[in-house]
Amino acid sequence: MDRRRFLTTTALGLAAGASGTFPMPHLARAQAAPIRIGLLAPLTGVVAAGGREMVDGFNMFWEENKSEVAGRKIEVVVEDDGSNPDVSLQKARRLVEQGKVDMLFGNLLANTGLAVANYVKGTGTPYFIPIIAADDLTQRQRIPNVIRVAGYTASQTTRPLADWALKQGYKKIATVSQDYTFGHEQCGGFAQRFTEGGGQIVGQFWHPLNTADFSPYLGQLANAGADAVFAMETGADATRFMQQYANFGLKGRIPLLGAMNMTDQSVIRTMGAEVDGIVSCAHFAEGSDNAVTRAFVQRHTDKYQKMPSLYGFSMYSGAMWVAEALKTIGGRTDDRALLLETVLKTELTGSPLGRPVKLDSFGNPVYDLYIRKVQRGSDGKFWNVPIETFPNYSQFGPYNPAEYMKQPPYSRTFQGIQR
Amino acid sequence: MSRDLASVPAGAGPTGPSAVALTPARIIAIAIAGLALVCVPYLLPNYYVSIATQVLIFAVLAMSIDILAGYTGRTPLGHGAIFGTATYVTIYWSTTLGGSPWTGMLIGVAAATTVAAIFALLAIRTSGVYFLLLTLALGMIVWGVCLRWTSVTGGENGIRGSVRPMFIATHSAFYYLVLAAVAAITFVMWRFVNSPFGLTLRGIKDSESRMRSLGYNVPLHLFIAFTVSGFFAGIAGAIYAMFNSFVSPSTVALTQSVAGLLMAITGGIGTLFGSFVGAAAIISLENFVSSYTERWLSILGLMFVLIMVFAPEGIVGRIRMILARSKG
Structure with a gap:
């Protein structure tokens, strides 16, 4: 009994200790005090692999810069958002209210990012979202302290792909996508642009996340009479879709176009010939012959033994963007308005893209977008190689922002299709 | 006859004197706990006040x-969905429709109670593992609806908006409001489980056939117990809407039902107040351990295993046993 009683009391003591207080000493806001950055990343849950690459990319930048900017040390506090919006919200509260961070970075899934964005709307904490692509965060529901440094809006990069597809002479395209907002927006950007250019969407197929068997969709795609297929898939769905597309004998018969996530390094680095030749559009292409991009890919490969994914690239560049702004204002983080304004005005010249990038007035980057093709590199590994460039392309593409935002956000029912 | 039943040790293990009696020791314990809860905003920094609110x-x-689990002998796995229904309705009412959050909460609780009543009609015919699985399946239906009915629920992205009125915008003001509400709700629940009706439920837990042969309408009692339980889960969900100002399918997901059940088990099934200890233990562990290691889920799992091995009657249940033994 004594042992049991001991264990019970120990457990109780531990529980009491855990729920007790550990107040943070109030840090004097002197210029020499470190800048605290809260990084929210999914280290557990469905997208944990991507979360790991986010943290790696972010750390890589700070390690290369000795964790210092404008004479102030940088302290990165990483919190696991569990791929879950409620947990994200909880952790964001913790970082802001208890961790006293000067700014937040991160999140991967749109629902986690939207939850945190809604929270910082009330606190005014600067929140940088290099991965969250939800259109409305930099459009209809813009929050001034949320800036998409080094990120992109979902529908931004699929529009040039539609232009490119029209140029190839494709008249009819079928789309297949994961059935959630990120997919609706990417497909919407593509479908609207493609039909405005005279093309026809002959079918749209939406499947739930984590679909194991694509055969029902592949059968319909094969018989849709399409000149090409546009697919929007992420993670394990992307791997399975491309494998089954090849297994069904559709590869080589109907050209496959994809959203950038489908042929991202995080997906294709473990895959074989089934990914060869798939075309997508993105701001970053690890197979670019730009010297700066080459050097970045090399450094990342040396450090982590794998080529950078969009997650790693975006977090690295996002960190660089904010660091540049901090340099301009001498590391002052106490004046949030000044920081945000400076970040918005900062034109990033040293990013791994190897060309200058600026933000539009909504806090979303304007890029030279690449049409990329998956090809085998010199070392036999597949990567995305740019084949054409659409320069200076904003989230509104060819549209007038005010006019564009009058149309409803993309959804399963609204895809902007012109008939 | 209800006295006789009351003296049958209810819940897990001996509970000493009748649970209704307010012995001096109990009054002191409740007073100390109440005083400690009132002092929270003075003792803890802001962030912990919001954690304390969440615990309540x-x-x-x-x-x-x-x-249900402790007093009626039916372990449900669908209460997260009932809880979340109230959250969804409250936020939808006050954000999308632009109504008053208080009205929203009332409608939310009504909606949750309705969902609970429907669940009850389907589930009370079963018991044991079948009851567990049936409530789990019903909860999954609610989750599926929230995930797919994008035009109303916002799908995966959920619904956002600030629900909390200005006068309780600060953590401590909101905490006191929640504390007052929870104190009242707890009193009502305590009265409920110790009422003749509650004693009948315990009778059903101990022997359904005996209660039936004594002339009790067992299905009706189960139906009311489930609906009342769902009503209280709905209140919690409506308050949570105000706390979180955000709802997504993860609020109605299975994990939520499991979390609630684990809190009840950790604190002690059939102790009612154990739920406070269980909720505090699990929520603070989640928040505390996760800032040290990303393997916090493993530590949480280990904790549950240890509790099940060394204190299967839960923390409060175990303390009661120790107290009873030291007296006897």
């Missing part, structure tokens, strides 16, 4: 589960 809200969810 989830304690209500855990107590509502305890009504």
Whole structure:
């Protein structure tokens, strides 16, 4: 009994200790005090692999810069958002209210990012979202302290792909996508642009996340009479879709176009010939012959033994963007308005893209977008190689922002299709 | 006859004197706990006040589960969905429709109670593992609806908006409001489980056939118990809407039901107040351990294993046993 009683009391003591207080000493806001950055990343849950690459990319930048900017040390506090919006919200509260961070970075899934964005709307904490692509965060529901440094809006990069597809002479395209907002927006950007250019969407197929068997969709795609297929898939769905597309004998018969996530390094680095030749559009292409991009890919490969994914690239560049702004204002983080304004005005010249990038007035980057093709590199590994460039392309593409935002956000029912 | 039943040790293990009696020791314990809860905003930094608020809200969810699991002998796995229904309705009413959050909460609780009544009609015919699985399946239906009915629920992205009125915008003001509400709810629940009706539920837990042969309408009692339990889970969900200002399918997901049940079990099934201890233990561990290691889920799992091995009657249940033994 004594042992049991001991264990019970120990457990109780531990529980009491855990729920007790550990107040943070109030840090004097002197210029020499470190800048605290809260990084929210999914280290557990469905997208944990991507979360790991986010943290790696972010750390890589700070390690290369000795964790210092404008004479102030940088302290990165990483919190696991569990791929879950409620947990994200909880952790964001913790970082802001208890961790006293000067700014937040991160999140991967749109629902986690939207939850945190809604929270910082009330606190005014600067929140940088290099991965969250939800259109409305930099459009209809813009929050001034949320800036998409080094990120992109979902529908931004699929529009040039539609232009490119029209140029190839494709008249009819079928789309297949994961059935959630990120997919609706990417497909919407593509479908609207493609039909405005005279093309026809002959079918749209939406499947739930984590679909194991694509055969029902592949059968319909094969018989849709399409000149090409546009697919929007992420993670394990992307791997399975491309494998089954090849297994069904559709590869080589109907050209496959994809959203950038489908042929991202995080997906294709473990895959074989089934990914060869798939075309997508993105701001970053690890197979670019730009010297700066080459050097970045090399450094990342040396450090982590794998080529950078969009997650790693975006977090690295996002960190660089904010660091540049901090340099301009001498590391002052106490004046949030000044920081945000400076970040918005900062034109990033040293990013791994190897060309200058600026933000539009909504806090979303304007890029030279690449049409990329998956090809085998010199070392036999597949990567995305740019084949054409659409320069200076904003989230509104060819549209007038005010006019564009009058149309409803993309959804399963609204895809902007012109008939 | 209800006295006789009351003296049958209810819940897990001996509970000493009748649970209704307010012995001096109990009054002192309740007073100390109450005083400690009132002092929280003075003792803890802001962030912990919001954690304490969350503990109170989830304690209500855990107590509502305890009504079924601890007092009626039916362990539900669908209460997260009932809880979340109230959250969804409250936020939808006050954000999308632009109504008053208080009205929203009332409608939310009504909606949750309706969902609970429907669940009850389907589930009370079963018991044991079948009851567990049936409530789990019903909860999954609610989750599926929230995920797919994008035009109303916002799908995966959920619904956002600030629900909390200005006068309780600060953490401590909101905490006191929640504390007052939870104190009242706890009293009502305590009266409920110790009422003649509650004693009948315990009778059903101990022997359904005996209660039936004594002339009790067992299905009706189960139906009312489930609906009342769902009503309380709905209140917790409506308060949670105000706390979180955000709802997504993860609020109605299975993990939420499991979390509520684990809190009730950790604190002690059939102890009602144990839910507070369980909720505090689990929520603070989640928040504390996760900043040290990303393997916090493993530590949480280990904790549950240890509790099940060394204190299967839960923390409060175990303390009661120790107290009873040291007296006897």
